[in-house]
Amino acid sequence: MARKTRYVVGLDVGTTKTCTIICEVNDEGALEVVGVGSAESKGMRRGVVVNLDGAVSTIKKSVEEAESSAGTSVESVFVGLSGGHIQSFNSQGAVAVTAESREIGRADIRRVLETAKAVSLPSDREIVHVLPQEFVVDGQDGIGDPLGLLGTRLEVNCHIVTGSTTAAQNIVTAVNRSGLIVADTILQQLASAESTLSEDDKELGVGLVDVGGGTTNLAVYTYGGIRHSSVLPLGGDQITNDIAVGLRTSILEAEKIKREHGCALSTLVEEDIEFEVSTVAGRQTKSISKRILCEIIQPRMEEILTLVQEDIRQAGFERLLGAGLVITGGTALLEGVVELAEQTFDLPVRPGSPRGLAKMEDALIAPAYSTAVGLVLYGYRAHAHRWIGHPDGDNFLKRWGSRLFSRKRGKL
Ligand SMILES: Nc1ncnc2c1ncn2[C@@H]1O[C@H](COP(=O)(O)OP(=O)(O)OP(=O)(O)O)[C@@H](O)[C@H]1O
Numbered sequence: 290m291a292r293k294t295r296y297v298v299g300l301d302v303g304t305t306k307t308c309t310i311i312c313e314v315n316d317e318g319a320l321e322v323v324g325v326g327s328a329e330s331k332g333m334r335r336g337v338v339v340n341l342d343g344a345v346s347t348i349k350k351s352v353e354e355a356e357s358s359a360g361t362s363v364e365s366v367f368v369g370l371s372g373g374h375i376q377s378f379n380s381q382g383a384v385a386v387t388a389e390s391r392e393i394g395r396a397d398i399r400r401v402l403e404t405a406k407a408v409s410l411p412s413d414r415e416i417v418h419v420l421p422q423e424f425v426v427d428g429q430d431g432i433g434d435p436l437g438l439l440g441t442r443l444e445v446n447c448h449i450v451t452g453s454t455t456a457a458q459n460i461v462t463a464v465n466r467s468g469l470i471v472a473d474t475i476l477q478q479l480a481s482a483e484s485t486l487s488e489d490d491k492e493l494g495v496g497l498v499d500v501g502g503g504t505t506n507l508a509v510y511t512y513g514g515i516r517h518s519s520v521l522p523l524g525g526d527q528i529t530n531d532i533a534v535g536l537r538t539s540i541l542e543a544e545k546i547k548r549e550h551g552c553a554l555s556t557l558v559e560e561d562i563e564f565e566v567s568t569v570a571g572r573q574t575k576s577i578s579k580r581i582l583c584e585i586i587q588p589r590m591e592e593i594l595t596l597v598q599e600d601i602r603q604a605g606f607e608r609l610l611g612a613g614l615v616i617t618g619g620t621a622l623l624e625g626v627v628e629l630a631e632q633t634f635d636l637p638v639r640p641g642s643p644r645g646l647a648k649m650e651d652a653l654i655a656p657a658y659s660t661a662v663g664l665v666l667y668g669y670r671a672h673a674h675r676w677i678g679h680p681d682g683d684n685f686l687k688r689w690g691s692r693l694f695s696r697k698r699g700k701l
């Protein structure tokens with residue numbers, strides 16, 4: 290078993306920025322932010338590593354910054370996993386309870402989860418998460434924790450996430466080459482959901498949409514459990530590209546304009562202000578109206594949201610989202626995104642900012658940090674036994690779904 294430690298570290302290697310959050314477990318078992326580091330990402334494309342050296346230098350920069358602000362060095366990190374290679378499906382498992390007393394034990398739970406994950410996968414894919422949705426004991430469904438109940442037959446419904454073995458290994462290798470051990474790889478939207486959604490959201494039915502720079506990560510929860518997850522290889526960087534092409538300016542200038550003047554819904558542009566844009570060569574400037582900028586942004590944002598909608602519809606959950614949608618990730622800051630999503634989905638939509646850690650500075654309570662904050666929270670909960678003073682340290686079930694099935698990798 291890993292040595293108990295006081296620090297929990299989340300490392301979000303995004304397509305546009307990489308962020309490290311170091312938290313310390315305080316005497317009450319709560320997590321306090323002690324260090325944050327951020328670096329512009331290099332070597333990443335649409336959520337996956339495409340250049341190892343670039344990714345390593347980015348990770349080192351972000352981790353070193355966090356270490357120096359925390360005044361400590363870190364050994365292992367929870368790292369996020371993303372990319373178009375991620376696939377998910379739901380699965381079931383069933384076993385007979387073995388004890389003569391018919392009392393359901395840990396071994397039964399372990400076995401039933403093993404049967405649920407016994408699906409044949411192509412040799413280049415592996416299981417990333419097995420996430421139990423509910424247990425069924427002798428036909429009684431909706432059971433969250435069957436440990437100690439009496440029964441003869443134990444069933445489980447699970448959400449299984451798979452990914453490309455090589456893509457998953459590449460991010461682990463990048464972290465290892467940065468001198469760190471991977472405590473676990475966690476699907477990015479599970480982390481974002483951990484920091485932005487409430488239990489009520491998950492119970493009522495909610496879609497978590499993390500629109501980053503290169504990917505849009507989706508997770509759907511109903512009746513308290515995750516039912517669907519997917520990664521779309523499209524994000525805010527496409528909007529920036531469209532602006533650069535449309536206004537014939539540089540990517541850097543397009544990004545600045547998007548953040549300062551961008552709007553995703555034309556009906557929100559009341560006063561048609563004009564602003565200056567420098568041309569590609571940078572020698573001249575021209576005047577552009579906010580309405581024209583909006584005409585470039587809106588169709589691309591609509592495309593992203595429509596793809597999310599189709600994905601949710603195909604999975605069969607469009608009518609089950611009582612709590613609506615939560616939009617997070619850096620693109621959630623784009624003016625009009627929430628309103629455009631409300632129009633597209635005809636559902637309540639709210640922006641999601643991360644919470645759940647103590648001593649979070651205002652700059653950290655921003656949608657772009659939902660994944661990084663969530664990695665700390667998810668890792669801490671799913672690996673409770675590792676931390677000194679975790680209130681759920683002995684709670685076997687609080688950590689299933691991750692520890693039981695996490696790959697044993699990442700040793701230097
Ligand atoms: N104020 C803002 N207005 C509009 N867009 C913004 C704003 N701030 C950030 N963004 C956009 O958010 C995107 C980056 O989001 P985020 O930091 O969540 O991405 P990431 O985690 O690096 O990427 P990914 O999750 O796709 O791998 C960029 O496209 C950026 O332009």
Ligand SMILES: [Mg+2]
Pocket residue numbers: 303304477499501502618660
């Ligand atoms: Mg991200």
